[in-house]
Amino acid sequence: MDLLDTDVAIIGAGTAGMSAWRAARAHTERVVLIEGGVYGTTCARVGCMPSKLLIAAAEAAHAVRGAARFGVHAGPPEIDGEAVMRRVRAERDRFVGFVLETVEGWPESLRLRGEARFIDAHHLQVGEHTRVRAARVVVATGSSPYVPPGWRETLGERLLLSDQVFDWQTLPASVAVAGTGVIGLELAQALHRLGVRVRLYGRGGRIGPLSDPALQARAREILAEELPLCADAGDLQLRREGGEVVVGAREGGQLHEERFDYLLAATGRRPNLASLGLEHTGLELDERGVPLHDRYTGQAGDGHVFIAGDAAADHPLLHEAADDGRIAGDNAGRYPDLRAHPRRAGLTVVFSDPQMMIAGRSHAELCAAGVDFACGEVSFEDQGRSRVMLKNRGLLRVYGERSTGNFLGAEMIGPAAEHLGHLLAWSAQRGDTVRQMLDCPFYHPVIEEGLRSALRELNRALHMGPPPVRRCMDCGPGA
Incomplete structure (x- = not known):
C-alpha cells in the first residue's frame, strides 16, 4: 500500500476538479488530483458539446423541410443516421481530446487513478493501492443520470441513459423519452427532427426550467405543435415485450399505450456521493446526501472539506462548475484564510x-x-x-x-x-x-x-x- 501526504486532494477531474486544481496550485505545489473514471468532462463527453452536435444535425434537417415556406424547394431531407452519429462521435472525441491533452500534461506524480473514499476526515483510500493523507479535500465528483426504481429490471438493455446516446452507431427507429427537463427536451426534439419516432413524457405539465406561469403555458403550446408530447403523464406504466418497450400513460383519465424500440430516461441527474464515505467525515448532509456548504466559499461545514460542481447540486451548469472549482480550490489552497467570492448573475x-x-x-x-x-x-x-x-x-x-x-x-x-x-x-x-x-x-x-x-x-x-x-x-x- 502506497502512502501519500498532500496539502490538497481533489476528488474528480471534471470541469470543477480541473478548475480547483489550478486554483489550489496558486497556493501550494502539494496538490493531488484523483479520478476513478475516464478523464474528460461531462460537458465534453456526454453533455453540452455532443448534444449540440446532434441538435445541429436536427436543425439542418428542419431547415430543409421548411425551405418551401421561403419559396425555396429542396424536397424532403434524406437522413443518413450512420453519418449523423459518425460526425457526433468524431467531433465529441475531438473536444474530449482537448481535455485529455490538458490533464495528461499535468505532472503524473500529482495525478492518482482510482475510486476515492473517506476513511476519516483527513484520510482517503484510493482504489486498493494508495492511502492519502490530505490536510484539505475538494469533492468534485460530478453527477450521473438518475433512473427511477424498477426501470432497469423491467426494461434491461431497452432502457437508455442520455450518456449512452452519443455512442450510437446509427439512429433508432423509435424512442420514448421520459423527462421534460433540459436534457429530455433537447434530445427528444432533435431525434424527432432527425426522423426518429418520438414521444416525450413528463409529470405535472412542466416543460424545461421556465418558472413564469405565462411562459410555461406558451412553451407547452409551441412545443406540442411539433413534438408528440404528454406533459402530465404521471407515473408511466412500463413493460417489455420482446424487443419493444410498451409505455402506458394516462391522459384525461384514459390509459394510452405506445410501443417503442427504447425508453430514454432523462429523469434528472444525481450527485456522485453515495460511495464516497462522507459518513466518516462528520459533515452534516442534507436530504439528498449533499454536505451543507457555503456557495460563496465552497466550504462544507466549518472545516477543511470543500465541494464544487455537480457534486454540490446547486447549479449544474458548466460555467457554474468552473466557478465552483475556482472558489473551492482557492480556499482549499489558502485555508484557513477563507475568502468569499461573488457569484455571477444567473x-x-x-x-x-x-x-x-x-x-x-x-x-x-x-x-x-x-x-x-x-x-x-x-x-x-x-x-x-x-x-x-x-x-x-x-x-x-x-x-x-x-x-x-x-x-x-x-x-x-x-x-x-x-x-x-x-x-x-x-x-x-x-x-x-x-x-x-x-x-x-x-x-x-x-x-x-x-x-x-x-x-x-x-x-x-x-x-x-x-x-x-x-x-x-x-x-x-x-x-
Whole structure:
C-alpha cells in the first residue's frame, strides 16, 4: 500500500476538479488530483458539446423541410443516421481530446487513478493501492443520470441513459423519452427532427426550467405543435415485450399505450456521493446526501472539506462548475484564510427550438423572496426580424424592481434566446436600471428590438416611462 501526504486532494477531474486544481496550485505545489473514471468532462463527453452536435444535425434537417415556406424547394431531407452519429462521435472525441491533452500534461506524480473514499476526515483510500493523507479535500465528483426504481429490471438493455446516446452507431427507429427537463427536451426534439419516432413524457405539465406561469403555458403550446408530447403523464406504466418497450400513460383519465424500440430516461441527474464515505467525515448532509456548504466559499461545514460542481447540486451548469472549482480550490489552497467570492448573475439556456433562457433572477426566485416587481413582455409573433426569418414564435418577459427601477431578470422562449440571455444576464450583474438599458443602442432590423419593446412595457409598468407604441414594427422615426 502506497502512502501519500498532500496539502490538497481533489476528488474528480471534471470541469470543477480541473478548475480547483489550478486554483489550489496558486497556493501550494502539494496538490493531488484523483479520478476513478475516464478523464474528460461531462460537458465534453456526454453533455453540452455532443448534444449540440446532434441538435445541429436536427436543425439542418428542419431547415430543409421548411425551405418551401421561403419559396425555396429542396424536397424532403434524406437522413443518413450512420453519418449523423459518425460526425457526433468524431467531433465529441475531438473536444474530449482537448481535455485529455490538458490533464495528461499535468505532472503524473500529482495525478492518482482510482475510486476515492473517506476513511476519516483527513484520510482517503484510493482504489486498493494508495492511502492519502490530505490536510484539505475538494469533492468534485460530478453527477450521473438518475433512473427511477424498477426501470432497469423491467426494461434491461431497452432502457437508455442520455450518456449512452452519443455512442450510437446509427439512429433508432423509435424512442420514448421520459423527462421534460433540459436534457429530455433537447434530445427528444432533435431525434424527432432527425426522423426518429418520438414521444416525450413528463409529470405535472412542466416543460424545461421556465418558472413564469405565462411562459410555461406558451412553451407547452409551441412545443406540442411539433413534438408528440404528454406533459402530465404521471407515473408511466412500463413493460417489455420482446424487443419493444410498451409505455402506458394516462391522459384525461384514459390509459394510452405506445410501443417503442427504447425508453430514454432523462429523469434528472444525481450527485456522485453515495460511495464516497462522507459518513466518516462528520459533515452534516442534507436530504439528498449533499454536505451543507457555503456557495460563496465552497466550504462544507466549518472545516477543511470543500465541494464544487455537480457534486454540490446547486447549479449544474458548466460555467457554474468552473466557478465552483475556482472558489473551492482557492480556499482549499489558502485555508484557513477563507475568502468569499461573488457569484455571477444567473444564466440558463435550453437549446430547444424555440430556445429558452432564464437570465438574472427567475420569476419563481423573485416571488419566493417577496420582491415587489413589475413585468414587461413582448410576443415575437409580429416582431419584425423574427417574421423575416420565420422564427416568430415565443414570448419574452422581463422583471424590474418597483422601488428602484432596477432590472432584476427575465425568462423567455423564442428566437435567439441564447444571445438575449447573455445581454440580460450582463445587465443584471451590472445592476442596470431599465432606463439605462433602454438608453443603449438598438440596431434595425434585429431581434433585440423585441427586447426593447419588452423593456418599454416594463418601464411603463414601473411608472417610469411613457406608454409604448402599440404594434410598432420596430421601425420609423423615434423607434
